[in-house]
Amino acid sequence: MLNNEKLHSYIESLFPDRNPLFSEMENYASEHHVPIMELAGIETMLQLLRIHRSSRILEVGTAIGYSALRMAAALPEAKIVTIERDIERIQTAKEYIQRSGRAEQITLIEGDALLVEDAVRSHGPFDAIFIDAAKGQYKKFFELYATYLKAEGMVITDNVLFKGLVAEAEIESKRIRNLVKKIDEFNQWLMNHPEYDSVILPVGDGIAISTKKR
Numbered sequence: 743m744l745n746n747e748k749l750h751s752y753i754e755s756l757f758p759d760r761n762p763l764f765s766e767m768e769n770y771a772s773e774h775h776v777p778i779m780e781l782a783g784i785e786t787m788l789q790l791l792r793i794h795r796s797s798r799i800l801e802v803g804t805a806i807g808y809s810a811l812r813m814a815a816a817l818p819e820a821k822i823v824t825i826e827r828d829i830e831r832i833q834t835a836k837e838y839i840q841r842s843g844r845a846e847q848i849t850l851i852e853g854d855a856l857l858v859e860d861a862v863r864s865h866g867p868f869d870a871i872f873i874d875a876a877k878g879q880y881k882k883f884f885e886l887y888a889t890y891l892k893a894e895g896m897v898i899t900d901n902v903l904f905k906g907l908v909a910e911a912e913i914e915s916k917r918i919r920n921l922v923k924k925i926d927e928f929n930q931w932l933m934n935h936p937e938y939d940s941v942i943l944p945v946g947d948g949i950a951i952s953t954k955k956r
């Protein structure tokens with residue numbers, strides 16, 4: 743089992759430094775407790791998107807725009823549509839997107855992802871969908887937006903291992919226990935979905951990669 747703290751730190755140390763704006767965003771997220779994607783997770787996702795040559799990407803859960811801007815920088819030809827409902831984060835994301843010089847690549851849709859389907863529809867279909875919002879609603883996000891996925895499309899879902907808690911037999915907090923149960927139910931549903939091939943990678947907080955079956 744190649745999954746330990748030392749190795750994790752070693753891998754993270756090998757990633758090249760991000761540009762100053764991304765470092766600033768990472769610091770902002772850390773200081774303001776904004777849960778942006780973990781480094782190993784995002785680097786893995788970016789590499790998958792490069793291999794896949796995704797050019798139209800839908801993201802559910804913008805936060806401050808970190809992953810959207812990382813995708814835009816990694817795939818300069820790509821257009822990213824990203825959804826966020828938190829007003830303060832929307833404002834911060836807008837500021838970072840303006841400062842990045844990549845505003846033309848990114849469309850930020852404001853509102854609850856389960857209620858903005860009409861606004862999203864006109865931007866589809868998508869090569870890739872990245873789900874990184876309320877963990878208890880992953881199945882709903884997946885079912886709603888997979889409709890707008892191209893035949894060769896890929897869905898990436900973050901936090902499916904939820905700090906390893908999905909493999910814990912006993913969890914004290916009832917709230918966390920319920921959330922873990924929902925994530926586990928999503929994982930079981932996804933891995934047995936008749937229309938998708940999926941795999942879960944134990945990087946970052948656990949990412950699931952799903953592609954439509956041929």
Ligand SMILES: C[S@@+](CC[C@H](N)C(=O)[O-])C[C@H]1O[C@@H](n2cnc3c(N)ncnc32)[C@H](O)[C@@H]1O
Nearest residue numbers: 778779803805808809826827828854855875876
């Ligand atoms: C984990 S953060 C996203 C991090 C971002 N993808 C990144 O890595 O930079 C999840 C975000 O999803 C937003 N969110 C949660 N549920 C949502 C929903 N139903 N509709 C829209 N946004 C939602 C939260 O407000 C939060 O900012």
